[in-house]
Amino acid sequence: MKVKNSQKISLFHIAWKNLARKKTRSLLTVVGIALATWVLISLFGFNSGYKNSLDRDIDNLGFQMLVVAKGCPYEAATLMLKGGTGLKYMNEDVVRLIVREPEVESVTPMLMQVVFDPNKGQSGGLTAFLGVDPASFPRLKPGLSFKQGGWFTDPAALEVVMGYEAAELEQREVGDLYLIPEKNIELKVVGVLGRSGTQDDGTIFLPLQTLQKIFGQEGQLTSVGIKVSKEANLAEFEEKMFKLPDVQVVSLTQVKTTIMTLVSTARILVFSIALIAILISIMGVINTVLMSVMERQKEIGILKAMGALAGDVFRLVWLETSLLCLMGGVLGAALALGTSRLTEYLIRKLLPFAPSGGLISIGATLILTAIGAVVLLGLLSGIYPAFRAARMRPLEAIRSEEE
Amino acid sequence: MKATTAIIEAENIKRIYKRGAEEIAAIDGLSLTVNRGDFTAFVGPSGSGKTTLLNLLGCLDNPSAGKLVVNGRTVHENGRGLSESQLTRIRRELFGYIFQKFYLIPTLTVLENVLVPFTFFRKEGAGQDVRQLLKKLGLEGRMNHLPAELSGGEMQRVAIARALVNRPEVLLADEPTGNLDSERSLEIGQVLKKLNEEEGLTVLLVTHNIELARTARVIIGLKDGKRSQAR
Numbered sequence: 001m002k003v004k005n006s007q008k009i010s011l012f013h014i015a016w017k018n019l020a021r022k023k024t025r026s027l028l029t030v031v032g033i034a035l036a037t038w039v040l041i042s043l044f045g046f047n048s049g050y051k052n053s054l055d056r057d058i059d060n061l062g063f064q065m066l067v068v069a070k071g072c073p074y075e076a077a078t079l080m081l082k083g084g085t086g087l088k089y090m091n092e093d094v095v096r097l098i099v100r101e102p103e104v105e106s107v108t109p110m111l112m113q114v115v116f117d118p119n120k121g122q123s124g125g126l127t128a129f130l131g132v133d134p135a136s137f138p139r140l141k142p143g144l145s146f147k148q149g150g151w152f153t154d155p156a157a158l159e160v161v162m163g164y165e166a167a168e169l170e171q172r173e174v175g176d177l178y179l180i181p182e183k184n185i186e187l188k189v190v191g192v193l194g195r196s197g198t199q200d201d202g203t204i205f206l207p208l209q210t211l212q213k214i215f216g217q218e219g220q221l222t223s224v225g226i227k228v229s230k231e232a233n234l235a236e237f238e239e240k241m242f243k244l245p246d247v248q249v250v251s252l253t254q255v256k257t258t259i260m261t262l263v264s265t266a267r268i269l270v271f272s273i274a275l276i277a278i279l280i281s282i283m284g285v286i287n288t289v290l291m292s293v294m295e296r297q298k299e300i301g302i303l304k305a306m307g308a309l310a311g312d313v314f315r316l317v318w319l320e321t322s323l324l325c326l327m328g329g330v331l332g333a334a335l336a337l338g339t340s341r342l343t344e345y346l347i348r349k350l351l352p353f354a355p356s357g358g359l360i361s362i363g364a365t366l367i368l369t370a371i372g373a374v375v376l377l378g379l380l381s382g383i384y385p386a387f388r389a390a391r392m393r394p395l396e397a398i399r400s401e402e403e
Numbered sequence: 404m405k406a407t408t409a410i411i412e413a414e415n416i417k418r419i420y421k422r423g424a425e426e427i428a429a430i431d432g433l434s435l436t437v438n439r440g441d442f443t444a445f446v447g448p449s450g451s452g453k454t455t456l457l458n459l460l461g462c463l464d465n466p467s468a469g470k471l472v473v474n475g476r477t478v479h480e481n482g483r484g485l486s487e488s489q490l491t492r493i494r495r496e497l498f499g500y501i502f503q504k505f506y507l508i509p510t511l512t513v514l515e516n517v518l519v520p521f522t523f524f525r526k527e528g529a530g531q532d533v534r535q536l537l538k539k540l541g542l543e544g545r546m547n548h549l550p551a552e553l554s555g556g557e558m559q560r561v562a563i564a565r566a567l568v569n570r571p572e573v574l575l576a577d578e579p580t581g582n583l584d585s586e587r588s589l590e591i592g593q594v595l596k597k598l599n600e601e602e603g604l605t606v607l608l609v610t611h612n613i614e615l616a617r618t619a620r621v622i623i624g625l626k627d628g629k630r631s632q633a634r
Contacts (some may be wrong), residue, residue: 006531008521009511017510302506305463307495307524307569309488393487395463398502 011312015319018292026324029281029288033328033374034335036277041336041362041370042343043274047267049344049361053258054259057198058252062140063108063225064234066250067098067241089220090247093117097244098224103232105157108136111208112222113215117181120169125180127166129204131211140227144200149174149191156209161191178204183214259355278374281328283380287319289385300389314390318382325378329371337362410497410572410605411437413462414481416469418628429455430596430627432469438609439572442599444608444619449563452628453609454577459605461498463576464556473497495524497565499574503581505558507550513537514546517564533568534606535594540564540594556587564592573605574598580615592618 019026069088083112095109111131131210134152138144147167152159164168168191172178179187187206195201212218229238234251241249294298300313308316336343340360347359405592418430429487437460445453458464462473465484470476474497478485485493517537521530531533537543540560550558555605559579566574576595580588592615598604608619616622624631 007520007533009515011522013515014508014511014519014522017508018516020510080549091545163604297510298504299506302500303519303523304491305498305500305522306565307491309491309523312523332602354630369569398463 004354011316011319015316015323018296018316018320019323022292023171025082025288025291029284029324033325033378034282034331035272036281037329037332037370037374038339039274039277040271040331040373042360043267043338044366044370045118045340045360045362046270046343046347046364048363050357051260052265052361053355053359054256058255062143063227065226065228065238066253066255067094067224067226067243067244067247068222070246070248084229089217092219092221094221094244094247096226098226098241101237101240103237103240105227105229106136107139107227108133108140108225109208109221110137110223110225111210111211111215111217111220115181115216117184121194127204128202129180129206129211131206131208132206137205140225141200145194147192149189149196150254151196152190152207155207156213157207158185158210159190159207160186160187161205162189163201163203163205164188164195165191166204167192169202180214185196185214188336222226230275231395268308278377282377285321285324285378285381286385288324289317289382290388292320293317293389295386297392297397300392301394301399302392304392304397309360310390313392315323317386318388321378321382321385322375325375327370328378329374332374333367334370337367356372408438408440409436410439410474411435411440412470412472413460413466414470416459416466416473418452418459418464418579419467419531421504428628430459430466433629434469435606435623435630437573439605440599440603442596442606442608442619443620443621444610444616445615445623446610446616447625447631449611450626451631453625455628457575457577457607457609461500461573462493463500465490495520495569496526497572499569499571501559501562501566501574501576501579503578505562505582507558507561509550512547513542513553513561516550516561517568518568519620520565524569525618529569533564536564536567554587555583556590559583559587559591560594563591563598567598567604571604573607575606576606576610578610579608580610580612585614586616589618590613591615 067090069090073090088178092109095107098104098107110133113129113131114126115129116124117127119128134155138151147164149161151161162172162178167173170178172189172192174188174189178189179186187210193200206214212220228234238249238251241247303312303313303316340362343361408523413436414430414434416434417428417432420427420429431452433452433456445456447453450617450620455464459466459471460473462478466479468482470477470480473493477492478490480495508519511519514533514537517533518530534543537546540563541556541562542560545553545557545561550561553561559582563574563579576594580591583591594604595608598620599606604618608616610616
């Protein structure tokens with residue numbers, strides 16, 4: 001190595017080499033910070049990802065309001081987004097009462113039926129059928145595209161349109177026959193929808209009248225989707241709908257609030273865990289750096305004897321803390337990115353309702369903010385050890401180990 | 404050129420430690436003058452105050468009483484001394500220190516260890532001759548080695564190089580051969596003597612080793628914090 005006049009060792013180099021002395025301890029501290037950062041980023045990524053997916057699911061519904069039979073609002077919200085069991089019925093006369101309101105642009109009556117299919121998956125599973133009005137439903141869902149075929153030929157035809165995933169699962173194409181479990185009725189597949197990333201992908205659509213007849217629910221509906229005109233006052237319209245007998249109105253805003261309320265409980269729990277993890281990792285950082293300072297008291301004394309001012313020593317120890325936190329933050333961010341699919345899988349298993357699409361959205365802003373926050377916390381936690389080191393008098397520090 | 408050749412002047416300095424109600428005078432009213440270019444060894448039994456005196460003269464500690472003037476600046480007088488940061492500024496301008504233990508940073512190479520003082524302070528004109536300095540101390544072929552790869556004598560020579568890199572006027576050596584065998588001890592003694600004779604470096608040495616002390620031009624004996632004899 002050629003010695004140049006300008007050559008000197010940077011503070012960063014000394015700090016880095018100091019951390020390298022106790023590799024295992026430094027590594028464990030970094031891993032602790034990384035785990036806390038991982039939880040933090042995953043949590044906030046989930047927060048925004050879930051909300052975005054929920055918004056997209058609701059926007060894809062094609063209507064702003066859903067009228068359902070009176071009952072539990074949570075069930076209604078789930079029905080609106082995912083279909084479900086424990087269905088309540090209302091008479092289809094309600095449609096006439098709704099369409100006479102001037103705010104209504106269009107309505108679409110729907111009947112949801114769910115049956116247990118013993119051949120689905122390894123141990124059977126539920127299959128959702130949605131009876132829709134061939135005239136109004138496609139108008140309200142202009143975003144739906146077909147991979148094959150098209151809508152029903154007749155309002156009472158024995159035909160089905162399959163969602164993308166339902167068709168994949170059942171391995172059906174246009175022209176194939178589909179047998180409704182338990183009913184032993186064969187229907188012809190006339191259309192397969194393109195992938196939408198919503199609950200429609202897993203749904204099997206039938207003409208409303210056909211479904212009512214097959215399941216013996218003539219004249220019955222489970223929901224009515226309403227598209228309200230742009231000029232309409234939604235609050236006033238909701239008030240009117242509330243006056244209809246034996247039904248309740250679920251608006252998009254309500255659904256979002258209801259779902260987010262359900263999710264917030266889980267979110268608070270995870271946030272508490274993240275907070276504890278962060279506090280533990282901060283304690284780990286303080287402990288690591290403080291131990292390192294105490295072990296190096298004599299060396300710090302020598303540095304001060306050689307001309308290092310209190311501020312120099314403070315900066316050195318602070319830099320070591322920041323490096324630990326920065327490495328932990330970056331590793332944690334990489335972990336969060338690398339395991340987001342696994343985290344999403346686990347969250348889907350835990351949550352009562354999860355919208356379709358990505359549940360975890362980790363962007364550059366979130367990563368940089370999280371790393372920044374971890375480094376900031378590290379700087380705060382480094383103050384005490386750095387202060388302890390900086391205020392050491394050289395002689396006391398040099399003597400310390402001998403006592 | 405300064406008017407006086409004295410670089411350190413101690414006048415009736417005391418260093419008193421309190422142990423409960425008891426007061427122990429580690430240095431008890433000692434006066435001495437260190438001139439530029441001196442090579443002085445302080446010898447005496449354990450507890451005689453040699454290290455305490457070296458720490459006071461090297462501004463690592465403040466006297467409890469008396470007057471101490473370093474390079475023409477009053478460091479302590481009538482119980483009042485300079486602050487720690489003021490002492491640091493004097494230390495880095497004037498002094499280099501070596502101790503019984505070497506305190507090299509184990510993860511830095513020899514060259515990096517020697518350059519560490521520049522991270523915090525670089526005296527004007529210092530650093531031009533680091534390679535020459537290492538060569539003079541017989542470390543030219545060891546520059547990129549880690550301390551663990553060196554012998555005890557080599558490690559102490561690295562510590563000496565680190566102490567000298569900022570061109571101090573005074574080198575303070577506290578038991579520099581305490582961890583070395585007799586052959587390596589004399590080798591370090593010769594290094595100090597050479598630095599004194601050839602570079603004009605003022606050297607203050609504390610040692611138990613009488614053979615090493617004999618490399619100095621002046622030997623001051625200490626007992627119970629006072630002078631006991633002189634050569």
